[in-house]
Amino acid sequence: MKGRMWCAVLAIITVGSFVPVHAALTTGGGASVNPNPEYDTYVEKTADSPDAAAIWEIALSTGGQPSKTYYVTLACGNPSAARGPHLVQLSGDGSSYSTVLNTSTTADNYVSVTNAAVSVTEAYGKLSLKLGGNSVTNNLNFIIITEDLFTLPPISDCTSFSQYQKLDHFRYTYWNGASYQNLFLNAPTRRWTLDGEAAAPLININSFRPGGTTAEPAMLWTAPFDDTIKVQGWTTKVVDPPNYGDGVYVRLVKNGNTASPLWEQFITGDDTTFYPFDVSPITIVAGDTIALHLHKNGDHFFDSTQHNIVISSISDGNAWSASGGFSREQGYNNWSYRRWNGSQYNNLVLNTTTRTWTTDGSNTPPRVNINAQLPGDSEDSVRTWTAPSTGTINVVGWATRVIDPPPQGDGVYVRIVKNSNIGSPLWERFLDYDDYTLYRINLNGIEVNAGDTINFIVNRNGNRFYDSTKVDAVVIYQ
Numbered sequence: 001m002k003g004r005m006w007c008a009v010l011a012i013i014t015v016g017s018f019v020p021v022h023a024a025l026t027t028g029g030g031a032s033v034n035p036n037p038e039y040d041t042y043v044e045k046t047a048d049s050p051d052a053a054a055i056w057e058i059a060l061s062t063g064g065q066p067s068k069t070y071y072v073t074l075a076c077g078n079p080s081a082a083r084g085p086h087l088v089q090l091s092g093d094g095s096s097y098s099t100v101l102n103t104s105t106t107a108d109n110y111v112s113v114t115n116a117a118v119s120v121t122e123a124y125g126k127l128s129l130k131l132g133g134n135s136v137t138n139n140l141n142f143i144i145i146t147e148d149l150f151t152l153p154p155i156s157d158c159t160s161f162s163q164y165q166k167l168d169h170f171r172y173t174y175w176n177g178a179s180y181q182n183l184f185l186n187a188p189t190r191r192w193t194l195d196g197e198a199a200a201p202l203i204n205i206n207s208f209r210p211g212g213t214t215a216e217p218a219m220l221w222t223a224p225f226d227d228t229i230k231v232q233g234w235t236t237k238v239v240d241p242p243n244y245g246d247g248v249y250v251r252l253v254k255n256g257n258t259a260s261p262l263w264e265q266f267i268t269g270d271d272t273t274f275y276p277f278d279v280s281p282i283t284i285v286a287g288d289t290i291a292l293h294l295h296k297n298g299d300h301f302f303d304s305t306q307h308n309i310v311i312s313s314i315s316d317g318n319a320w321s322a323s324g325g326f327s328r329e330q331g332y333n334n335w336s337y338r339r340w341n342g343s344q345y346n347n348l349v350l351n352t353t354t355r356t357w358t359t360d361g362s363n364t365p366p367r368v369n370i371n372a373q374l375p376g377d378s379e380d381s382v383r384t385w386t387a388p389s390t391g392t393i394n395v396v397g398w399a400t401r402v403i404d405p406p407p408q409g410d411g412v413y414v415r416i417v418k419n420s421n422i423g424s425p426l427w428e429r430f431l432d433y434d435d436y437t438l439y440r441i442n443l444n445g446i447e448v449n450a451g452d453t454i455n456f457i458v459n460r461n462g463n464r465f466y467d468s469t470k471v472d473a474v475v476i477y478q
Contacts, residue, residue, distance in 0.1 A: 053132050071148070075113075083105055161205045171222070194211060216296070222288070226286055229311055232310045236274045245301050366380060372468055381457070382455050394475075401431050401468070
């Protein structure tokens, strides 16, 4: 998408200059009520007497043409209180304003406008926004102005996994047959459970398990904007011989319509197949939900199932998910599994029983599995993405140590390295033996040629003992 500008009146990202012309307002939020900072903060236009709208303007070029169309995407709401109706009007000539929003919100709920077209005239050379003027308190969270239609950036439930409900618009819920209800965080294990302790249904970083009741775990995403999307991913049952269970149903569901799922797969108790799904096009409006459900067959014993979901706009190219693209074949989905000996990379060998890549195909580290890595005594564990074409990529994801109380070991280094440039990593973090923080990865503007590699490396500190580390990422071309 060319010419994207995030022009945020609350200073999330500011490109260009949004100038307040008449803006008697205050800023607020920032108390982490909502884990997404662009929704947790806002500017507020209170009800003045007389009540005049707050106005902002931003200079925009028409490229020498009489006019040029820009697209405005924005959100209004307050994380802590009911507000509105939020009245938002836009103009590209400074005189005629179009009302694009006039809707109230409850606490920590938001209304959005997606791709409101505004024709900016050469004579005016600005886009103008009015907020309020309707004798009630209005909030504005953020504004996005684009030359092309704004689309949702690709997002993965695994790379967005969090200790907070709603981060990146994902919630950890269970379906009770009629509605979605929130699960509760078990902080020591970083799992979402029915009671905040150990009761199922539960959801982990890339797995879930049903409970003994009819309640089924559901990884729920709520659309923040209107778009046409595709949902890609995979699921596979955790098999622990000789205990197999009686199988599970995995369903992809829009807006709670379990009777007509977008995709469904029954997995028998002893089935180790990776089942991919690629569902498109799916038309969504802001507030629609997409959820991955796990439904027990008869009983819930031995029903743990792994999964990954990547949601992206239908207009975007592919997004490569490390866990979502995990395979038993080197190079499949552009991912490979290797070890680094200090001077070169060498391929690992698949242990077909555990579905883990190891030094010799047995259990010898370095090892790589779906989203965890363990270094060896003298070599690093490496998960590699290979660029299929020349371009510019972004990498988003996270790294965290595997919880194995009591804390032991001497820590690890996690590095993201382009090709063999170990001395100048794109990202690096030392995770101490007792550090269970989930560290976010957000790299933008990495130039690659076809065949270049992005390597996710876990390096022992002194020794490899207790060094299992979870690393997951999504690679996206700009």
